[in-house]
Amino acid sequence: MRMKGKVAIITGGANGIGLAACHRFAEEGAKVIMADFDEASGAEQEAVGKEKGFELTFVQVDVANRESVAQLIEKTLDLHGKIDVLINNAGITNDATLLKMDPAVFQRVLDVNLTGVFNCTQAVVPHMIEAGSGKIINTSSVSGVYGNFGQTNYAATKAAVIGMTKTWAKEFGRKGINVNAVAPGFTATAMVKKMPEKVIAQMESAVSLQRLGEPEDIANAYLFLASEESNYVHGHVMHVDGGIMM
Template sequence: MRLQDKTAIITGAGNGIGKEAAFTFGKEGANVVVADYNLEAAEKVVADMNEFGGNAIAVHVNVADQSSVQKMVEQTIQQFGRIDILVNNAGITSDAMLYKMTPEAWQKVVDVNLTGVFYCTQAVIPKMLEQSKGKIISTSSVSGVYGNVGQTNYAATKAGVIGMTKSWAKEYGGKGINVNAVVPGFIETDMVAKVPENVLDKMRSIIPLQRLGNPADIAKAYLYLASDDADYVNGTALHVDGGIMM
């Protein structure tokens, strides 16, 4: 029970990696705020968690809307009284080659993947400072480290997440707040399911572990960084990618 009695907000927790993280944190004793743009999906996750005794609430949030984020934080404090962990997991793609990428596609991804991380982190910092302790974990991507064809917007936001993570780690490390990022490789989620099978086969062939990752691989990384085991880990970008970019 590595997260016993701690309260965690997980954005984008209605499906995929965020959903798996909610289950993982709940089983480790955390109070979990299952935050998602799709409230119905979040409520389903909470119902499933209730079956194994998890303590969770579903909260609607649009991370690209500062007022919505603030409301999520207020609901969390009202329900649980504290915020120990924030997992900035919500993210979207809108892929296109540079010359075909519309301003709308660029801005939509920036608003969710980069500005959303900024809004959520800024909103929880006051409570964590008050407690003199907290864990902030944000999701980057190998695309943000090495780039990827057709992902100018996505790669830019995921690189930005690492830059913000390192900046915040320097700002708040001395205040008892650990700030880290997780850098997933190719993970078996709905997002990756849209990729043609022949492309997935090629991906598997270049990954030293010879498989795609699964949501549990990333959820376990979140758990480690959220736990007391990672109290001396700060400002890192933890790659969980099967070794694809060694």
């Protein structure tokens, strides 16, 4: 078990990629904190995980709210006494072209996708510094690398996440903390699967492997970057996109 005895906080953990990651980490022996804003789904998925024998605990959090994040960290430390891994997976979309985008919508996506990553990392890093080790994994996107029509807000946050990842890698490598990012491509989450078949087919045709990614594909990347196998991987942005842009 690659994560036996490790404590991992996974934000956005009650759905989609985050949920797949919670299960994957628990399978590898981690003590998982499933952090999510969605209280109903979180409670349900915690029960599912416990039925499978996972050491998994749901904690409700609003990553955009510093007090809520502080409570998440406090609960994790009360329960497990340490934090080995932080995966900043929580994120939202609210798409529109620039001329049609409401400033409030722009700001809300920034609050969750960017400020949320800042809040969680700033709260966790002191405990990792004290321990002399830790793994931080930030979720970017191919949209943050190449841009995407109608995603001014989302692409901006995901590009900024890459900048923060590389900055934090420079700041915290000397403290024993690895900081990396994952940039997923089109992934077959429940939201994507609800799209018209024609749209999904167009998405698949744009990918070199001719299929959408599965949440487990991204979860496996998280797992590698959180494990000791990646101890010399640092400041890296791992594209998990099926070769959508080459």
